[in-house]
Amino acid sequence: xxxxxxxxxxxxxxxxxxxxxxxxxxxxxxxxxxxxxxxxxxxxxxxxxxxxxxxxxxxxxxxxxxxxxxxxxxxxxxxxxxxxxxxxxxxxxxxxxxxxxxxxxxxxxxxxxxxxxxxxxxxxxxxxxxxxxxxxxxxxxxxxxxxxxxxxxxxxxxxxxxxxxxxxxxxxxxxxxxxxxxxxxxxxxxxxxxxxxxxxxxxxxxxxxxxxxxxxxxxxxxxxxxxxxxxxxxxxxxxxxxxxxxxxxxxxxxxxxxxxxxxxxxxxxxxxxxxxxxxxxxxxxxxxxxxxxxxxxxxxxxxxxxxxxxxxxxxxxxxxxxxxxxxxxxxxxxxxxxxxxxxxxxxxxxxxx
Amino acid sequence: xxxxxxxxxxxxxxxxxxxxxxxxxxxxxxxxxxxxxxxxxxxxxxxxxxxxxxxxxxxxxxxxxxxxxxxxxxxxxxxxxxxxxxxxxxxxxxxxxxxxxxxxxxxxxxxxxxxxxxxxxxxxxxxxxxxxxxxxxxxxxxxxxxxxxxxxxxxxxxxxxxxxxxxxxxxxxxxxxxxxxxxxxxxxxxxxxxxxxxxxxxxxxxxxxxxxxxxxxxxxxxxxxxxxxxxxxxxxxxxxxxxxxxxxxxxxxxxxxxxxxxxxxxxxxxxxxxxxxxxxxxxxxxxxxxxxxxxxxxxxxxxxxxxxxxxxxxxxxxxxxxxxxxxxxxxxxxxxxxxxxxxxxxxxxxxxxxxxxxxxxxxxx
Numbered sequence: 001x002x003x004x005x006x007x008x009x010x011x012x013x014x015x016x017x018x019x020x021x022x023x024x025x026x027x028x029x030x031x032x033x034x035x036x037x038x039x040x041x042x043x044x045x046x047x048x049x050x051x052x053x054x055x056x057x058x059x060x061x062x063x064x065x066x067x068x069x070x071x072x073x074x075x076x077x078x079x080x081x082x083x084x085x086x087x088x089x090x091x092x093x094x095x096x097x098x099x100x101x102x103x104x105x106x107x108x109x110x111x112x113x114x115x116x117x118x119x120x121x122x123x124x125x126x127x128x129x130x131x132x133x134x135x136x137x138x139x140x141x142x143x144x145x146x147x148x149x150x151x152x153x154x155x156x157x158x159x160x161x162x163x164x165x166x167x168x169x170x171x172x173x174x175x176x177x178x179x180x181x182x183x184x185x186x187x188x189x190x191x192x193x194x195x196x197x198x199x200x201x202x203x204x205x206x207x208x209x210x211x212x213x214x215x216x217x218x219x220x221x222x223x224x225x226x227x228x229x230x231x232x233x234x235x236x237x238x239x240x241x242x243x244x245x246x247x248x249x250x251x252x253x254x255x256x257x258x259x260x261x262x263x264x265x266x267x268x269x270x271x272x273x274x275x276x277x278x279x280x281x282x283x284x285x286x287x288x289x290x291x292x293x294x295x296x297x298x299x300x301x302x303x304x305x306x307x308x309x310x311x312x313x314x315x316x317x318x319x320x321x322x323x324x325x326x327x328x329x330x331x332x333x334x335x336x337x338x339x340x341x342x343x344x345x346x347x348x349x350x351x352x353x
Numbered sequence: 354x355x356x357x358x359x360x361x362x363x364x365x366x367x368x369x370x371x372x373x374x375x376x377x378x379x380x381x382x383x384x385x386x387x388x389x390x391x392x393x394x395x396x397x398x399x400x401x402x403x404x405x406x407x408x409x410x411x412x413x414x415x416x417x418x419x420x421x422x423x424x425x426x427x428x429x430x431x432x433x434x435x436x437x438x439x440x441x442x443x444x445x446x447x448x449x450x451x452x453x454x455x456x457x458x459x460x461x462x463x464x465x466x467x468x469x470x471x472x473x474x475x476x477x478x479x480x481x482x483x484x485x486x487x488x489x490x491x492x493x494x495x496x497x498x499x500x501x502x503x504x505x506x507x508x509x510x511x512x513x514x515x516x517x518x519x520x521x522x523x524x525x526x527x528x529x530x531x532x533x534x535x536x537x538x539x540x541x542x543x544x545x546x547x548x549x550x551x552x553x554x555x556x557x558x559x560x561x562x563x564x565x566x567x568x569x570x571x572x573x574x575x576x577x578x579x580x581x582x583x584x585x586x587x588x589x590x591x592x593x594x595x596x597x598x599x600x601x602x603x604x605x606x607x608x609x610x611x612x613x614x615x616x617x618x619x620x621x622x623x624x625x626x627x628x629x630x631x632x633x634x635x636x637x638x639x640x641x642x643x644x645x646x647x648x649x650x651x652x653x654x655x656x657x658x659x660x661x662x663x664x665x666x667x668x669x670x671x672x673x674x675x676x677x678x679x680x681x682x683x684x685x686x687x688x689x690x691x692x693x694x695x696x697x698x699x700x701x702x703x704x705x706x707x708x709x710x711x712x713x714x715x716x717x718x
Contacts, residue, residue, distance in 0.1 A: 081688070082688045084663075093633070139370065140370070141371060141374075142370075142639070142645075143639070143642060143645060214644065214645060219648040221640065221641075257644055257672075259644075260672075261672060262670065262673030267632050268640075295640050303595055304595075305565035307558050307559055307562050308558075309597075337370070
């Protein structure tokens with residue numbers, strides 16, 4: 001840790017200051033900044049940005065890391081001290097997850113700031129319809145799921161969105177149907193555009209109903225969910241982060257699980273966070289890496305070797321590239337109890353830069 | 354397609370999909386040992402081979418009536434079996450089916466038996482048997498879990514267990530130790546010696562603290578996944594220490610469920626498929642796998658499920674099967690639950706396939 005601080009100090013002396021305060025334009029890339037983003041950047045988040053002369057960005061990322069570690073420590077300590085008591089486990093887990101999100105996002109943001117592509121352009125208004133149809137391979141040695149076909153669409157009207165989707169197939173004869181409805185409190189919609197030059201941030205309230213039916217096992221899980229989700233434009237922090245965004249979501253789920261003999265209820269703590277960036281000078285799409293806390297999906301949660309078994313969700317990445325105004329391709333990978341990889345064809349109508 | 358396979362393989366490596374697979378191989382190796390000319394093979398890995406010398410075989414039973422063969426014992430030999438019912442008797446026959454005379458040696462503790470014999474090096478078949486093994490009248494067994502770092506205080510629990518009338522044996526649903534090292538496992542085995550009845554165990558996630566794939570657990574206590582039948586009740590223990598069941602164990606389980614469908618059947622494991630406090634998720638890594646397992650247990654007419662991992666006491670039902678979590682062995686307790694250290698005692702009426710539970714608190718003021 002002390003070595004890391006020394007490296008930052010050394011780099012500060014060696015590298016000419018590009019700006020006292022962060023410029024409005026992204027600075028040129030610097031090999032030293034890239035190196036600093038890894039060492040000591042892995043420990044001291046913002047190191048790369050600092051060497052790049054993006055002091056405000058660097059201190060914000062470092063502060064985010066500190067707050068993240070504090071929340072993570074507080075959450076984990078609380079869980080340990082209370083023995084993960086049923087009375088406090090949900091808020092403590094949420095605090096831990098928020099801490100992990102801040103820690104992860106601040107690290108990825110620093111890397112993006114020094115090695116990311118030139119900031120892409122997001123849509124300023126949302127498409128009124130987006131559809132996707134894909135094929136996913138699922139390697140799950142326990143459930144032997146196999147290949148899935150997937151379809152889904154997002155239909156938007158003003159701040160409202162309805163998103164039905166389906167995953168069908170798999171060795172377990174699985175059918176996962178989901179209907180999601182959302183209301184956007186703030187951010188771009190089909191009719192409300194973000195201001196020119198401003199990258200979009202948003203906050204949504206989501207309600208969802210999911211039916212996960214494993215017919216070969218005679219079991220159907222039906223889950224009602226409520227989420228608050230959002231995207232934050234990282235350009236608000238500094239110009240070197242232009243074109244990138246952080247995502248976060250939290251919620252609760254209540255499930256009914258119908259077995260042959262009886263029906264159980266189950267509750268879920270839902271959470272998700274990620275970091276991504278837009279592609280292309282025209283709105284071409286985006287790439288996002290994320291952590292998904294839920295364990296009731298096709299991916300499930302990660303199977304951790306050793307003591308820490310069972311407590312983590314899955315990690316994944318998705319990329320969407322539109323080849324023209326309407327048609328595009330999406331690629332998804334996800335690793336939990338199952339390894340998932342898939343390709344989807346995309347179509348959209350409406351929305352614009 | 355090749356690219357898709359490559360991506361799946363890479364993603365699989367990230368997510369450790371086969372996290373419990375190697376332990377299946379450890380399970381299959383339990384009960385098979387060779388030292389010089391002496392070889393022991395325990396049927397279905399029902400006992401761990403603890404020591405093997407030309408004149409000595411030491412086994413640790415993990416079921417009431419293990420069967421095994423020994424080849425290569427010569428002269429005046431001793432067969433010692435740990436973790437047995439106090440009234441268990443060992444019988445041996447040679448390859449021609451002739452009874453081999455055995456002399457029971459004075460017992461050091463109630464749960465250990467030693468028998469001397471004169472051996473010629475030929476293959477001998479042994480069977481540990483209990484007089485009441487086929488008696489289907491009601492009886493009692495205990496269940497406990499999650500001792501971990503509270504080993505210094507575990508004698509409080511054993512003392513209380515010994516006071517409990519008529520417990521025939523106990524099931525231990527994992528987390529014997531804090532990190533699973535040999536020293537801890539040895540200490541745990543030593544502490545068990547004060548109990549007047551045997552304890553049949555599976556492992557928990559804390560036994561994987563030193564090694565996920567080759568924990569010392571199997572060398573000390575035997576298989577993580579196994580089953581036995583005693584007095585009309587089938588007991589099936591599963592290795593869920595990684596929040597999953599290995600695919601091969603599902604194949605075993607299908608057979609065990611078929612065997613147990615018509616009799617009273619108890620299934621125990623460490624990590625419960627579903628935590629009754631779902632937002633905590635002290636449970637399987639995948640809800641879909643949990644649902645699959647519970648559905649199979651339900652369709653297999655399982656009558657009772659017992660779990661550990663959560664350091665408290667919960668009585669609930671999963672997939673229509675009565676379920677209990679008993680993690681009261683002394684590890685960091687769940688606060689604000691007013692439970693404390695405890696164990697469970699079940700009264701079972703085998704023909705009726707009926708189980709009645711009693712929560713026994715150890716820390717009672």
